[in-house]
Amino acid sequence: MKIIYITLGFIFFGLGALGAVIPVLPTTPFLLLASACFARGSERFERWFTATKLYKKYLETYYENRSMTRKTKASLLTLSTTMMLLSLIAMPNIYGKIFMGGMIVFLYYYFFFRIKTIKEQAEG
Known part of the structure; x- marks a missing residue:
């Protein structure tokens, strides 16, 4: 394994x-x-x-x-939301749509309230 x-x-x-x-x-x-x-x-x-x-x-x-920069959060949320919205739209089952909607809400909750946002550090 x-x-x-x-x-x-x-x-x-x-x-x-x-x-x-x-x-x-x-x-x-x-x-x-x-x-x-x-x-x-x-x-x-x-x-x-x-x-x-x-x-x-x-x-x-x-x-x-447990922190990320604003840029990292934005790129992760953009990609994740896009994929989840595509799944939500393609989902034929209403319960699947409700589940995907709940996942999107949870994703945003987690990123905004559970992961701290820090400033970008200058590379040097």
């Missing part, structure tokens, strides 16, 4: 790295998935992952103090 987690970790890491240069592809969600997979798969790969520039730029502040 560990080999599956490690493999998934590298796939998600690759997608997250692509997302750092391709504006349409999200970075943070893929890096979060990579982090979770590496944590379950291998302590060595988890240490490697947490030492990468991508981790430090996109995830370190979130893991340290």
